[in-house]
Amino acid sequence: MKKYVIMGVAGCGKSTIGAALSAATGLHYRDGDDLHPEENVRKMSSGIPLNDEDRAPWLALVGQELAHAEDGYMVGCSALKRKYRDQIRTAAREEIAFLHLSGARAVITERMSERTRHFMPTSLIDSQFAALEPLDVDEQGTVIDINQPIEAIVDTLSAYIKGHGS
Structure with missing residues (x-):
């Protein structure tokens, strides 16, 4: 496995x-x-959550980015629903491992309220959690709790990647 999507709300x-x-x-x-x-x-900046139709072209682009990339490639993408991950895999034309950065709503809310240069407002947190579907047992990937130091997250994910053929 040499291509990954870093996913999460x-x-x-x-x-x-x-x-x-x-x-x-x-x-x-x-x-x-x-x-x-x-x-x-524009839609997200205005506080309007994306629907499946809005996301489809974006997910196709994420999958195409992975399809055209050399081995050893990662894309950050929310990939909240199983069907979104399926769309990415279909467009990528290969198996992709998903690295799910998982966090409690309180942790996410605090982090989002501290961001200053991002288009996603905190008002969309609820829609993000409502759409989130955990990885299914048949999906390649891992889940890691984000409520720890960045170095610990990176060390754990690096070990996962090393163990999966990067």
């Missing part, structure tokens, strides 16, 4: 962990937020 640390994990493992990291169509960013 907004504010869980996908960008921070992606950058740190990239430095620790040498795998390239791409922030999936950069792949969002402008309309999606």
